[in-house]
Amino acid sequence: MKRDRNYKILALKIAAPVIAMILAALISSLIILAIDKNPLQVFYTMFKFSFSRLDSIAIIFFNATPLIFSALAVSIGFKMGLFNIGIEGQYLIGTFLAALVGFSLKGLPAAIHLPLVIMAGIAGGMLWSFIPIFLKVKRGVHEVISTIMLNYVAYSLIHYLIADVFKDKQQSLVEGLGSVLVRTPKLAESALIPKMHGFLSIFGIQLPKHVYLNWFFPIGILLAVGIYYLVSYTPFGYELRAVGHNPEASKIAGIKPDIVYLKGFLLSGAVAGLVGLSDLLGYFKYMDMDFPQGYGFDGIAVALIAQNNPFGIIASAMLFGFLKRGSEGIQALLKVPMDTIVILQSLMIIFIVVITKIINDYVKRLEKKEAA
Amino acid sequence: MKIRKLLALSLVILLVLGLTTGCGQKAEPKKDEKEQQEQKPEEKKIKVGLVYDIGGRGDLSFNDSAYAGLKRAEQEFGLEVTDLEPSSGGEDREQLLRLLAEDGYDLIFGVGFMFTDHIAKVAEEFPDVKFGLIDGAVEDIDSSSNISCLLFKEHEGSFLVGAAAALKSKNGKVGFIGGMKSPLIERFEYGYLAGAKYVNPDIETFSDYVGTTGEAFKDPVKAKELALKQIKAGVDVIYHASGASGVGMLEAAAANKVLAIGVDSDQSLTATDEQKPYILTSMLKRVDNSVYETIKDLVEGRFEGGYRVFGLNDDGVGYAVNDFNKDLISDIQPKLEELKEKVVNGEIKVPADKNEYEEFLKTLK
Structure with a gap:
């Protein structure tokens, strides 16, 4: 039985x-x-478009990359019973710091520059997660309120920095008309993440040029494995889970919840700092006002579907990547309006x-x- | 027991799904045959695509104007047209442009300067496909390029409505509400302010911006707040360059019985009946004409790349006169026409940014 x-x-x-x-x-x-569309045709096109073309499959992986980081960051918070809604702000700050290091340092070899840029991203995420957790541990400010509010601060701060302080002044208007882009200068070549095209071609997979799948995808997978190990098999992971289940009981067991909160939240912020880097270093090569927003909130949904399981997160991030790619297909091929999508x-x-x-x-x- | 029922249910659903996908696959070859049959006689039909910015269609302003141009060309030349909207910024724009290019479109428009980099990338990959970029400029292209950049002298049109605002203001205070703060929208702002100051150097001017991102073009609530703030300060003629946000300004103006000036499209035509009596005029930016002309050139085999500028001299920009504002604007129309003449023949050089505006103010004193 x-x-x-x-x-x-x-x-x-x-x-x-x-x-x-x-x-x-x-x-x-x-x-x-x-x-007035045929549902079968719409779903059929969505699947066919997403899975019968090599570029679509690679784009699904590319779409999933930021969500894997974002959902992992959310899940670390959930494990210790904290709700980190601030991924949004944390990744924007992280991305900006990474861009700053990327365009202001020049002439470094890629082997030094790229890790520096990634470290800057991590530092930005940690910085923006330190504020709410410090407030929580020291003053008991609820993290949901402080992280939401800090998201707005981050949006506005980034806009100020991009539009006023670090705006690329090298751009020129043609005949004084049109508009320049509100963006930072371009990042140095040495700061960019290589695409996976070369590696995949060893296995006979020739990705088209317009696919931007890069090494952040495997990094995301490795990170998922690492976080799984950390949470399930290390003493710190045990403390995280214990505090998540019952902070009072864990206190009696000799665990200091405040220290665990601090460490765990900083870790969550560090992971969040990586969210925007696949787009920044693999696609845009500069940060502009149009930089994708909303990964932080999508990450919450991804983590919820996956029940905070790191491997589930990879799968559900792929699902989101598929929804995005599939909808491009049905919009372009079947003219399904955006609102319906x-x-x-x-x-x-x-x-x-x-x-x-x-x-x-x-x-x-x-x-x-x-x-x- | 319950679990068994659940399992049975899920199995049934799975089977149904299997059936439906099976059907889908069977139906597919038929569809392909049909398409092939259809394609043969219609091979020559020109396909034109248009990709808006986020939240594009339905702004009753900039984007809808582009759509109107597309529709006019469709009716006149019997084209196959489509219009798309990205779900999120960045890469999504590029993919939509590329999908249209792959799908055999002959001419693809990107509506808005945010498309600059994306069009440059995709145009390089598809040298046989033509692209139109509205409001943006890809650097270093000439007439042999497959990109045509459609640019407007918005400051010239704004100068005229600024003059109209100053002529109509009783309190001597006029206001401006911009969407996303950018050099493009600043051209509307400084053209407008210059027009107002030219007519009345003592006029007091107010300027506010909804925001600093693309979102600022679809936030009518914030635009309404800003308009109410200006109206409270005594502004009695108010102009906007904020896309779909401007609807909020029109509401605020009508509710407080002050005059409003629309932008891009003739907004008197799409406003509600309560708002119509308060719309003095609209600064017309004929995006529709530019789209139409570009398509026409393609149809007639005269498409040229490079930059194409639309100004007051070729009615690329202007101000609107219609059945609703005829009585409101008729007394100042001669003056506006006189100013238009001066701008066209170069007597007045309309400032396009802050520095030029400050220079311009010095010449007035």
Whole structure:
């Protein structure tokens, strides 16, 4: 009987996201029907476009990269019972510092410059996560409030720095008309992250030039493995989880929750500092007002779907990457309007979050029964 | 028991999914055949695509003007057209441009200067596809290039509506609300301020910006707040260059019975009935004409790359007169036409940025 139940638990865990996607697809079908399109054709195109082209597959990986970092950062917070909504601000500050080191230092070899740039990103993320956790530990300010507010501070600070202080003055207007871009100077070549094209061509995979998949993707995977090990197998990981389950009890057990909060939150911020680097060093090569925003919030959804499991995070980040790429396909090929696509994506995400949560709670109850 | 039911249910759903995807695959070759059949007789149909900025369509202003040009060309030349909008900034813009190019489009527009780098990249990859960039300039291109940059002298049109504002203001206070603070929107601002000061050197001017990102072009709530603030300070004619945000300014103006000036499209035509009596005029930036002309050139085989400038002299910019503002504007129209003449023949050099504006003010004294 017990073994039976184990199988059921496993089957349920695997079935959860599948059921969620099917339900989401059914509801979305109604909306697609409402705009006079054929749902089957839309979903078929979405899948075909995303998985039958090599560039689409690579772009899904590229799209997933920032979300892997972001969700990992969120999950570290969740593990110790803290809600780090400030990833958004942390990665913007991290990205800016990385860009600053990238364009102001010149003539360094890539082997020194690139690590320096990455360190700057990490430092930026840590700096922006230190403020809220310091306030929490010293003054008991709730981290949700302080991180949300610091996001706004970060947005505005970055805009000020890019638009006024570090704006690239080398750009010129043609005939005094049009507009220059509001952006930093371009980063030095030595600061950029190499693409994965060369490496993949060893295995006979020739990626097209317009794919920007770079080494941050494997770095993200390695980081996921590292965080899994840290949380599951090290004393610090044990402390994180203990504080997350019950701070009072862990205090009695001799763990200092404040120290754990501080270390854990700084780690979360450090990971958050890497979120924007794939885009900055692999695509834009400068930071502008148009730099992608929202990775921090998407990361929360990715972490929720994955139940904070680092490997689940990789999978659910890929799912988000697929939703983005697939929607480019149905927009360009089937002329599905952007507004409809946003509704579709949001429905998918809500369904997946809610249904995986319901099923996982059910599984937990089953597991408890088994233990008893 | 419950688990079994759940499992059974999920199995059923899986089966259904299997069926539907199966159907999809079967249907596919048929569709391809159809497409092939369709394509043969219509091979010559020219395809034109247009990619907006985030939140583009429906701003009743800049983006809708581009769309109007596309539609006009579609009707006239029987083109196949499509318009797209990116979901997020950056790479998404580039992918949409590329997908259209891959899909066999002959001419693709990027609406807004944010497309500058993306168009430059994609145009290099697809030398046979033509690109139109509105408001932006790719450096170092000439007429042999496959990129045509469509630029406007917004400051000249803004100069005229600035003059109109000063002529109509009773309190001697006029206001401006910009969208995203950038050299482009500053041209609207300084052209407008210069026009107002030219007519009345003692006039008091107010300027506010909604923000510093693309978001600033679709935040009507903030634009309304800024407008109310200016109106409270005594401003009685107010102009905006803030895309979809401007709807908020029009609301604020109508609610407080002060005059508003629209931008890009003729906003009297799309405003609500309560707002119409308070719209003095609109600064027309004929994005529609520029899109239309570019498509026309392509259809007639005269497409040229490089830079194309639209100003007061060729009606690329101007001010709107329509059935709704006829009575409001008729008394100042002769004066505006006189000023227009002076700008066109170079007697007045309209400032386009802060430095030029300060120089301009000195010449007035």
